[in-house]
Every structure is written in structure tokens, then in C-alpha cells.
Amino acid sequence: MSVSLMDEIPDASVSRPDARPISRPTSSVKRRNATRCLQFLALIPLFYAALILVACLPGPQRSLVYMNGLNFPLGVNFSQPESLGFARGRVRPLELVTMDDVRLRAFLFLPLDLYHHEVDTPNPEPEGKALLDRALAERETVIYLHGNAGNMALGPRMHTCRRISEYMGMNALILDYRGFGGSEGTPSEEGLIQDARSAWDWLRGHGVPAQRITLLGHSLGTGVATRLTHSLQQEGGVSAGPRALLLKSPYTSLPEVVTDFRFFRFLPLFGPLRYLPGINSFISRIMDTHFSTHHYLPMIQCDVAILHGTRDDQIPVDHAHRLRDLLLGPIVGESGEEVLLEEASFPLVSIPNAYNVLHVADHHRHILFLELTHATHNDIQEYDVTWESLRVFLRGRVG
Numbered sequence: 020m021s022v023s024l025m026d027e028i029p030d031a032s033v034s035r036p037d038a039r040p041i042s043r044p045t046s047s048v049k050r051r052n053a054t055r056c057l058q059f060l061a062l063i064p065l066f067y068a069a070l071i072l073v074a075c076l077p078g079p080q081r082s083l084v085y086m087n088g089l090n091f092p093l094g095v096n097f098s099q100p101e102s103l104g105f106a107r108g109r110v111r112p113l114e115l116v117t118m119d120d121v122r123l124r125a126f127l128f129l130p131l132d133l134y135h136h137e138v139d140t141p142n143p144e145p146e147g148k149a150l151l152d153r154a155l156a157e158r159e160t161v162i163y164l165h166g167n168a169g170n171m172a173l174g175p176r177m178h179t180c181r182r183i184s185e186y187m188g189m190n191a192l193i194l195d196y197r198g199f200g201g202s203e204g205t206p207s208e209e210g211l212i213q214d215a216r217s218a219w220d221w222l223r224g225h226g227v228p229a230q231r232i233t234l235l236g237h238s239l240g241t242g243v244a245t246r247l248t249h250s251l252q253q254e255g256g257v258s259a260g261p262r263a264l265l266l267k268s269p270y271t272s273l274p275e276v277v278t279d280f281r282f283f284r285f286l287p288l289f290g291p292l293r294y295l296p297g298i299n300s301f302i303s304r305i306m307d308t309h310f311s312t313h314h315y316l317p318m319i320q321c322d323v324a325i326l327h328g329t330r331d332d333q334i335p336v337d338h339a340h341r342l343r344d345l346l347l348g349p350i351v352g353e354s355g356e357e358v359l360l361e362e363a364s365f366p367l368v369s370i371p372n373a374y375n376v377l378h379v380a381d382h383h384r385h386i387l388f389l390e391l392t393h394a395t396h397n398d399i400q401e402y403d404v405t406w407e408s409l410r411v412f413l414r415g416r417v418g
């Protein structure tokens with residue numbers, strides 16, 4: 020193809036009188052090129068069909084869903100958070116052991132103000148157990164369940180934990196699921212729930228009451244957070260579960276994400292499939308991993324916040340709308356009163372049209388829905404309005 024194109028471009032350097040005339044492709048050459056081109060085009064659907072077949076196999080499917088093979092940033096020493104730039108003892112490396120005996124790496128961020136208080140004493144012990152015990156006893160803790168691909172040391176994940184421990188003054192516990200980063204094992208839906216459970220159990224074992232723990236999920240992790248909340252409440256009632264469930268860039272279920280998801284933010288690999296009749300039930304049948312948030316969320320009874328960027332190009336905001344409607348349907352319909360927040364509720368945030376906030380409270384609980392007009396899939400933690408609204412939401416009072 021490219022050769023015949025080049026041949027047809029008149030070149031000034033060959034217009035000398037003694038130059039040989041430019042050879043023109045004969046019609047048979049043109050025909051041959053056209054045939055090759057068609058043959059190549061015919062291969063594309065074949066490649067695509069092969070890709071779909073491969074995606075049906077458990078191993079490759081797992082790689083596509085979890086993308087834990089993309090272990091960036093590389094070369095992190097998970098026993099030494101200081102190597103990521105944290106002050107000595109401010110972020111504690113933990114090793115969690117799951118019920119099925121998988122060892123996981125985790126970081127516990129201590130609140131910056133408590134840390135400063137310690138290092139300003141005459142005989143500071145920034146790495147001591149006393150500071151850890153004090154942080155767990157005096158402050159609430161957020162367990163952060165991250166999304167797929169990469170390990171917990173990724174910039175946006177560390178930034179989120181910084182915001183929790185610096186802006187919010189809370190402890191932040193982040194872990195790498197099995198098969199991610201420095202953690203052992205292979206990921207699976209039930210496995211990830213056990214992994215989150217091991218972080219929960221670690222905190223409970225260190226004397227933290229259930230109602231002083233909040234679960235925050237991002238992307239893939241919203242399904243983990245929702246299912247863990249559900250199973251804790253099933254076991255011991257609402258008070259045995261987390262105080263709040265925060266869903267950052269959530270989805271209704273993974274099978275429903277498949278045709279929407281853009282790989283590397285631009286490639287809707289399975290988007291064309293959406294036009295096939297019956298495709299959704301087919302995808303649901305061949306997928307091992309479901310994380311059916313739309314099934315579990317309506318059964319959950321603690322405070323719930325949903326945060327989503329309108330410009331999210333990986334999981335469209337429509338998923339958050341559907342979850343919001345699942346939650347608010349029964350509440351607004353019955354005894355609940357609806358409170359719409361004005362921008363004035365967050366006087367520190369002044370970007371015009373930056374967000375839509377819907378806050379609903381009845382006498383049982385609070386629901387917060389925050390849609391950030393400028394945010395995408397991975398940058399919700401960058402916005403002050405995110406933390407301003409969570410701050411007042413977690414205080415148990417909005418507006």
C-alpha cells in the first residue's frame with residue numbers, strides 16, 4: 020500500500036531532463052494491492068473473534084479484570100514506606116494474613132497532626148507503638164480498597180491516603196489484594212473480599228470498634244467494599260458493620276461495565292459487542308467475577324456516599340446514577356425527607372458548576388450523592404469539594 024502511494028507522489032528531484040520517467044503502477048499491480056488490503060481487512064474480525072474467545076478463558080479473563088500483572092510503580096519496598104517519601108514512622112507497614120492464609124502488604128497512615136504532636140515532645144518516638152495505639156484509639160479509620168491495575172503505591176492512591184490522614188485527620192489503611200504488589204496469591208472475587216476482611220479484622224483485633232471504621236472503595240474496590248459491608252451486616256446487624264460506605268467511581272456490576280470500559284482510557288475494546296442481542300446475559304454467564312453492587316447495595320443499611328466524575332471515561336457516570344436511584348427510590352418514597360444542598364454549604368469551594376450534591380437523610384441514615392462536573396475516573400481525590408463534603412457527611416450532618 021505505502022509503496023504505491025509513494026510512487027504516485029510527484030518528486031521534484033526526479034524532474035531532471037535525463038531522469039527516467041517515473042514508473043506508474045500498472046492496473047494489475049493496483050489490483051493485487053487492493054486484494055491484499057481486503058485480505059488484511061478480513062482478518063480484523065477474525066482477530067477480534069479470537070480476542071473474545073481468549074477473554075472467555077479463566078486465566079486471560081482474570082488478567083483483563085484485575086490487571087494485577089501491571090505492577091507499577093516498580094521496585095517499591097513495601098516494608099519501608101519511608102522510601103516513598105514519608106516521614107519516619109508516619110506510615111506503618113503492615114502484614115495482614117487472610118483467613119485462607121494469604122499474606123498481604125498494607126500501609127497504615129497515621130493522622131499528621133497526631134504525628135506532629137508526638138515528634139514535638141521532648142523524647143519523641145515517631146516509630147513507637149504508643150503513637151499507633153493512640154491513633155487507633157482516638158481517631159476513626161478509613162479502609163481504602165483500591166481499583167484494578169498497579170499496586171497501592173500508585174500516586175493517586177497515596178494521595179487519597181494523604182488526604183484522609185492530613186485533611187480529615189483520620190487513619191487510612193490501604194492494602195494490596197492477593198496477587199497485587201507485594202502480596203501473595205491470585206485474585207478472585209471471594210479472595211478480594213477475604214483480603215478486605217483481613218484489614219477489618221486487624222483493626223478489630225487492635226480494639227477499634229466497628230462503628231469507627233469506614234470503608235472507601237474506588238472503581239473495582241467499590242464492589243469489594245459493598246460486598247464486605249453486606250456480609251458484616253448479615254453476620255451481626257448494622258452495628259457490626261462499618262459506620263459508612265463510600266463509593267468513589269462505582270459501577271452497578273462488572274459484567275455491566277464490560278461494554279462501557281475503555282482500556283487505557285481510550286480503547287473501548289468490547290464496546291462494539293453492545294449491539295448484539297442478548298449480549299449482557301452472555302457476558303454475565305462467561306464472567307467469573309461479578310461484584311454485583313446493584314444487588315447488594317439496596318440491602319445495606321449504613322450511611323452511603325456515592326462520588327463520581329461526569330467526565331469519567333472508564334466507568335460512565337450513568338452507573339452512579341443507577342446506584343443512586345436504587346438507594347433513593349425507597350427512602351424518598353417513604354418517610355424520608357429530601358435535603359438538596361446549595362453550593363453555599365461548602366463556602367470554601369468556589370468553582371462555578373463544579374458539582375451537583377444531593378443529600379438525603381431520614382431518621383436512620385444519610386445518603387450523599389456527589390457528582391463532580393470536571394472530574395474523571397482517577398482524580399476525584401484531587402478536588403477539595405470531595406473532602407469538604409465527606410468531612411461534613413462523616414460528621415453526621417450535611418447542610
Ligand SMILES: *[C@@H]1O[C@H](CO)[C@@H](O)[C@H](O)[C@H]1NC(C)=O
Nearest residue numbers: 095096097098099100101102
Ligand atoms: C526494604 O526495607 C527493609 C526495612 O527497612 C530493609 O530491611 C530491606 O533491606 C529493604 N529491601 C531492599 C531490597 O532494599
